[in-house]
Amino acid sequence: MSRSSLRRLSPTGTGKMTETALGDARTDGFEWPSPPERIPDWAFEEACKWKGLDGLDLLAKAEEACGRSVEIVTLPLPISIWGLHVARGERARIYLNSLLPEIWKRFAIFHEIYHLVHHTRGEDFWSGTATPMTSFEYQADMFAWAAVFDEWTEGGSW
Numbered sequence: 762m763s764r765s766s767l768r769r770l771s772p773t774g775t776g777k778m779t780e781t782a783l784g785d786a787r788t789d790g791f792e793w794p795s796p797p798e799r800i801p802d803w804a805f806e807e808a809c810k811w812k813g814l815d816g817l818d819l820l821a822k823a824e825e826a827c828g829r830s831v832e833i834v835t836l837p838l839p840i841s842i843w844g845l846h847v848a849r850g851e852r853a854r855i856y857l858n859s860l861l862p863e864i865w866k867r868f869a870i871f872h873e874i875y876h877l878v879h880h881t882r883g884e885d886f887w888s889g890t891a892t893p894m895t896s897f898e899y900q901a902d903m904f905a906w907a908a909v910f911d912e913w914t915e916g917g918s919w
Contacts (some may be wrong), residue, residue: 790840800907805902808907811871819870827877829853832869844869846877852914853877864912871905 823831825855831853838844839856843865855873857866864917880897906913 791861791865796906796910796913800910801903803884804903804907805910808871808910812911813909823874823877826874827853829877831855831877833857835859835866841894844873846857846873848877864909867912868905868909871908872901875901875904 811819811822813826820831821832827848829848829851835854835857836859838856838860842858842862843861844855844857846853854879855870857869861869877898879900904908
């Protein structure tokens with residue numbers, strides 16, 4: 762099981778959406794990250810195959826890329842978890858936090874898809890290697906930012 766690096770805590774406790782000075786919205790304790798100053802070229806190159814995909818097209822592409830049957834389940838999760846995936850055998854399931862606005866659900870989907878496609882051995886295996894887990898999370902985040910960047914800059918449905 763792999764949990765997204767998108768664990769942001771900002772305990773407001775109000776349950777209301779507030780607007781920050783930068784225009785970032787916060788809802789029910791979520792804190793939305795700003796885009797990185799630079800997204801690596803490799804992330805944009807890989808994400809170009811995924812941009813604009815939604816619904817069944819996104820699911821079909823994910824299944825083709827990881828070689829598994831993929832299911833996406835949206836349900837309320839703790840604010841510390843934006844998404845996670847579980848993969849076993851020929852099946853994989855991505856869980857998304859239903860409390861997220863659409864743009865951040867898409868970000869979390871792309872983040873978890875990156876793990877399914879590129880980090881196929883799972884957290885237990887990779888945490889036992891010399892490569893720090895933060896490296897894998899950084900890669901998944903950069904891919905997700907590249908995949909949603911156009912939506913983000915256009916104001917998308919968030």
